[in-house]
Amino acid sequence: MKIGVLALQGAVAEHIRMLELAGAEGVVVKRTEQLSEIGGIVIPGGESTTIGKLMRTYGFIDALRQFSAEGKPIFGTCAGLIVMAKEISGQPEAHLELMNITVARNAFGRQRESFETDLDVHGISEKVRAVFIRAPLIEKVGEGVEILSTYNGQIVAARQKHLLVASFHPELTNDYRMHGYFLEMVKQRG
Numbered sequence: 001m002k003i004g005v006l007a008l009q010g011a012v013a014e015h016i017r018m019l020e021l022a023g024a025e026g027v028v029v030k031r032t033e034q035l036s037e038i039g040g041i042v043i044p045g046g047e048s049t050t051i052g053k054l055m056r057t058y059g060f061i062d063a064l065r066q067f068s069a070e071g072k073p074i075f076g077t078c079a080g081l082i083v084m085a086k087e088i089s090g091q092p093e094a095h096l097e098l099m100n101i102t103v104a105r106n107a108f109g110r111q112r113e114s115f116e117t118d119l120d121v122h123g124i125s126e127k128v129r130a131v132f133i134r135a136p137l138i139e140k141v142g143e144g145v146e147i148l149s150t151y152n153g154q155i156v157a158a159r160q161k162h163l164l165v166a167s168f169h170p171e172l173t174n175d176y177r178m179h180g181y182f183l184e185m186v187k188q189r190g
Contacts, residue, residue, distance in 0.1 A: 002038045004029035008054040010044030014171035021176040022183050032063035040186040045078030045169055052083060052095040068098050071189060073162040075182045081165040082136050099163045100142030121149045121157055129175045130168035
């Protein structure tokens with residue numbers, strides 16, 4: 001199974017490593033033509049405004065909307081979550097507008113307020129190690145969105161059909177179960 005990692009910015013190598021630990025072949029995606037070769041894609045963290053601009057520059061906005069329209073799974077972590085949201089608090093426009101959620105950028109504070117914790121994630125049997133770095137927060141979920149995890153009552157992971165998002169960085173730990181969960185979504189799609 002080939003799973004892509006959008007390589008415009010962020011922890012690309014770390015996501016590739018986790019996908020391979022979970023049993024997939026990780027593919028670095030730098031061109032839209034590569035989307036036809038993969039069963040799913042990860043949009044990593046980084047800086048959401050920069051990722052959005054680069055996606056527009058390299059034609060990924062329409063290409064990823066089409067990828068999603070075909071029901072192919074997409075997993076957004078941290079800034080990837082922001083990029084996938086229908087609405088971003090305090091911003092006039094969103095990026096991909098795929099997932100029926102409203103997000104707040106940097107909701108957990110600045111870099112120095114970064115932290116690690118163990119979270120219960122629906123669909124994964126034991127707690128998942130989560131790294132929060134200038135993390136966004138899912139403020140509101142709309143129709144069809146399942147909340148998978150919360151931290152102090154705040155939504156930090158969710159799923160909508162073939163779309164998966166996490167506020168945290170699962171790729172910065174040695175726990176590849178979030179990537180494994182995503183691979184199951186890809187397998188279920190067939």
